[in-house]
Amino acid sequence: MSEHESRGWAEQMSTGLAVVDGQLRVQWINSALAELLGLGLRHAQGQLLAELLADAGVAEQAARSLAEQRSVQCRGVALSGMPAGEQRVDVALQPLDAHRLLVEVHALAEPVPAVSPLSATLRGFAHEVKNPLAGLRGAAQLLQRRLDDADMQALAGMVMAEADRLTALANRLLHHDGASHWGPVNLHQLLERLSDLIQAEPSPPRLRHDYDPSLPDVHGDADRLQQVMLNLARNAIEAGAQTLTLRSRVEHGVRLGDRMLRSALRLDVMDDGSGVSPTVRDTLFEPLVSGRVDGTGLGLALSREIAHEHGGELRYVSRPGETVFSLYLPLPPRAGAAVLSSGRSDG
Known part of the structure; x- marks a missing residue:
């Protein structure tokens, strides 16, 4: 040839x-x-x-x-x-x-992404909650149509929006297709929406806001980050918090995983509840570990997984009467340069 x-x-x-x-x-x-x-x-x-x-x-x-x-x-x-x-x-x-x-x-064939034990557990949970969520949304929609009071209509709309958000999260867990919606996320909008959801609780705690208004947007999945903040706030309420403080800061010299960052964003949920039980402090973020008899032990484990997805971490310090859970997220590169040039440091 x-x-x-x-x-x-x-x-x-x-x-x-x-x-x-x-x-x-x-x-x-x-x-x-x-x-x-x-x-x-x-x-x-x-x-x-x-x-x-x-x-x-x-x-x-x-x-x-x-x-x-x-x-x-x-x-x-x-x-x-x-x-x-x-x-x-x-x-x-x-x-x-x-x-x-x-x-x-x-x-070579692409390796199949590893599925964490937590995600495998949550997929089963997601399958079970989809039908109740659909019923919840349908009931809220029916109420919204029949109510004349504007405030009650707004509350029904909030229930519908939360049902839609949780259904989307359930779908992602079930299909494990990575179909998250990444884009610019305004962290203060997340905290304000969290405030609205807390105020809709039957006996809401007092809310305090302590924001750094100069915080830039981050690149992430707004729904999943919202879930982290909601999990932290709900845990605080279930721990008997009477006052909840939502705080945002830029922190300098932060180690996230194996990286030492010059600056990072920090969102705090601070409460005056009973604190974290000493018996679970070392394993608090592990799946199926809870300080409450009726707790599932999934909320904080999922929150930590979401933090890691965004290149961040979830940490806490706790004593009776003062517990602070902090979500750390990498500072966007351009914003980081601006913060460093300004020389500003918040406490």
């Missing part, structure tokens, strides 16, 4: 193939590899192999393969910067002669 015929046959293959010369520059590439790399055929020709695969290690192995005239396998090479994000491939290097090398690229 002639070289022209061989390339015509190789062009039809679904395996990514390329031929590089002695300087490791691409002489030829088939459509399968060009598509995998998100490149045009003409654009790829003449590129260095290290640029094509964005991996210097493969280029070193290719030079060795040519010099020693032997086949080399490179496993799990990361293709960063591709249109679909990072993908891993296996690369086989086979000398064709003393000055040319055949590069064969096999895309």
